[in-house]
Amino acid sequence: MNAYIYDDYLNKGRYRRALNRIEIRLTDLGLNGKIIRLGSIKNVRDVIQAEIKNGIKNIIAVGNNETANKVIGAMITNKAYGFFQKDVLFSIIPIGDNNSIATSLGIKKEEDACNILLARRIKQIDIGVAGNNIFLNKAEITSSNAKVSIDEDYTLELTKKTTVKIVNLNDDLGLFCKDRIDPYDNHLNLVISGRGEDNTFLTSNNIKISGEGELILDGSVAVPLPAEVGIIPQKINVIVGKERGFI
Amino acid sequence: MFSKDNKLERLKDAETIIGASIRVKGNFNGKGDIVIEGFLEGSLKTEANVFIGEKARVNANVEANEALINGEISGNIKARRYLAIGKTAKIAGDVQCGEISIERGASITGQIIVSASDAKRVDKKIETVEEAE
Numbered sequence: 001m002n003a004y005i006y007d008d009y010l011n012k013g014r015y016r017r018a019l020n021r022i023e024i025r026l027t028d029l030g031l032n033g034k035i036i037r038l039g040s041i042k043n044v045r046d047v048i049q050a051e052i053k054n055g056i057k058n059i060i061a062v063g064n065n066e067t068a069n070k071v072i073g074a075m076i077t078n079k080a081y082g083f084f085q086k087d088v089l090f091s092i093i094p095i096g097d098n099n100s101i102a103t104s105l106g107i108k109k110e111e112d113a114c115n116i117l118l119a120r121r122i123k124q125i126d127i128g129v130a131g132n133n134i135f136l137n138k139a140e141i142t143s144s145n146a147k148v149s150i151d152e153d154y155t156l157e158l159t160k161k162t163t164v165k166i167v168n169l170n171d172d173l174g175l176f177c178k179d180r181i182d183p184y185d186n187h188l189n190l191v192i193s194g195r196g197e198d199n200t201f202l203t204s205n206n207i208k209i210s211g212e213g214e215l216i217l218d219g220s221v222a223v224p225l226p227a228e229v230g231i232i233p234q235k236i237n238v239i240v241g242k243e244r245g246f247i
Numbered sequence: 248m249f250s251k252d253n254k255l256e257r258l259k260d261a262e263t264i265i266g267a268s269i270r271v272k273g274n275f276n277g278k279g280d281i282v283i284e285g286f287l288e289g290s291l292k293t294e295a296n297v298f299i300g301e302k303a304r305v306n307a308n309v310e311a312n313e314a315l316i317n318g319e320i321s322g323n324i325k326a327r328r329y330l331a332i333g334k335t336a337k338i339a340g341d342v343q344c345g346e347i348s349i350e351r352g353a354s355i356t357g358q359i360i361v362s363a364s365d366a367k368r369v370d371k372k373i374e375t376v377e378e379a380e
Contacts, residue, residue, distance in 0.1 A: 154273025154289060162268065180260070192266055197284040197300055200266035 002033025002117075003056045005048075005071050007063030010095060011039055018095050018110055022062070025114040033058070038070070048074040052088055058239070060091045060117065064098040065137070066220035073134050076127060076234060091117055091239035098219050100171035101136050106241025116241040123240050125183040128168040128217075130229045135217035136236075139166040139229050146211035146225070148190070150204045156190075165191045166207055166229050170245050177201045183246055188231055205230045262295070267302055281311075283318070301335045314344075323357075 004026075010019060026032050034051070041047050048059065048071065061071040072090060093113040094102035107113045128135040144161040158164070167189045170181040176199050181189050190207060192200035209215060210226040217223060262279025265271055269285040277293040284300035290307050291297065297311040303318035314326040317333040323340040324330065330344035334352035341358040349355070 154271055154275050156265075157270040157272070159268045159270060192269065194266050194268060196267070197302070198266040198268050199264060200269050200285075201261075201264040203262065 001056050002031060002058045002060060003048075003051050004033055004035050004060045004062050004093070005044075005067065006035060006037045006039075007061075007067040007070075008037075008039040010063060011037075015095055019062075022093060022095075022110050022114060025111060026117075029114055029118045031114065031117055033060075038067070044070055045074040057087060058089045058091065058117070060093055062093045062095060064094065064096055064220070065101050065218040066098065068092050068101045068136065069134070069218050069221055072127065072136060072236060076134060076232065076236065089120075089122060089237045089239050093117075101169070101218060104137055104169045104171040104245045105238060106244030108241075108243065112241060117239060119239075119241075121240050121242070122237055123184075123244075123246075124235045124237050126168050126186060126188075126231050127234065127236055128166070128188055128229065129232050130166075130215055130217055131223045131227050133217055133221050133223055134232065135168065135221070137167070137169050137171050137218045139215050139217050139223070139227075140164070140219075141209060141213055141215045141225075143211055143213045146209055146213065149208040149210075150190070150202065151206045152208075156200070162192055162194070164209070165193075167191055168231065173245065178245070181246070186231060188229065261298070267300070275307075299336075301333075308340075 036047060038044060059071060059075060061067040075090065092102040092105065092107055093110055094107055095110055107116055128139060130139045140163060142163045144158060146158055146164060148156040148164060167181050169183040170178050172178065175191065176193060177191060187203045187205055190202050190204060207229040208226060209229065213225060215223040215225065215227050261282040263277055264282045265285045267284040271287045273289045275287065275289060275291045278295065280295045281293050282298045283303045283305060286304045288306045292310040294312060296313040297309060298315045299305055299318045299320060301317040305318065305320045306322060308322040309320060310325045312327050313329045314324055315331045316336040316338065319337045321339045324338065324342045326344035329346045330342065332349045332353045334350040336353045338355045339357065342355065343360040345362065347361050
């Protein structure tokens with residue numbers, strides 16, 4: 001049984017045609033299911049928890065990174081998560097911009113997403129956490145004075161305005177260390193891209209960031225500094241496409 | 248360890264890379280290869296190998312299996328197996344290693360102890376190494 005979680009912004013008329021195409025395709029493939037519209041829901045967690053208890057096997061976020069982040073956040077804080085881990089799958093049907101999570105999972109277009117759901121290629125990947133919020137792709141900050149503490153052993157200080165990325169699941173095919181980022185390894189990678197010999201790469205699960213500004217999770221959720229970043233013990237089962245950015 | 252153009256080669260696929268514009272303070276302990284191109288203050292220790300880039304400045308004691316030094320180090324270096332010192336290296340501190348190679352132009356201020364299998368000890372205080380084979 002499938003539950004499709006539609007984000008608020010899909011109520012806009014310009015997405016109607018894309019949604020119609022998806023709904024027809026899902027029906028053709030026999031993948032139709034319950035549609036839950038976030039616009040009419042105040043407590044997403046309670047609704048998703050109830051659906052899992054009622055026997056939903058696949059939860060599909062229809063929208064963008066923000067939708068995926070909200071849905072996964074509701075799933076993993078769920079009391080039924082132990083059960084969920086074994087049986088319930090997460091996937092995305094990307095619509096509109098800001099869809100780097102879907103791209104990382106190898107889901108590039110909404111039409112492809114329906115076929116990928118049918119193929120049910122399943123991977124179990126890590127989930128990052130910053131403050132009280134989770135992320136799948138990365139936590140990112142652009143700053144000239146951020147201080148990054150690693151494993152409480154040492155600190156990194158930036159000497160110029162730089163973007164610091166803490167990556168779980170890579171969404172950047174041009175990243176200098178893209179082949180070394182592994183969403184299965186129970187670790188996060190801190191990456192600072194620069195020119196020539198100004199690239200930084202390290203691995204940690206205990207990163208504290210202080211300074212001015214805010215940390216942006218999956219391009220959609222802002223977390224104020226100071227913030228602690230790590231991974232949670234649970235993993236999430238996701239349906240992925242062949243063209244995903246990891247093995 | 249030396250490339251065709253006689254430069255110390257940077258470690259490939261190092262576990263940790265610190266870029267040129269980053270300052271690191273604290274105790275840096277690792278198990279894999281480490282590349283430092285920026286500034287480090289504290290201590291640096293790994294079970295594997297260390298590469299210190301040409302523009303790097305390290306105010307720390309360094310301990311590794313093998314170390315390749317091209318930059319400035321103020322601190323003692325202990326390389327259990329092999330230490331390669333490039334022509335741009337400036338070291339102010341004592342050096343202890345199993346084997347050593349020093350390129351012409353490198354500068355070392357401190358004591359050098361090379362203790363291979365027979366624990367050969369070379370007690371030498373030198374200000375500047377102009378040539379070594």
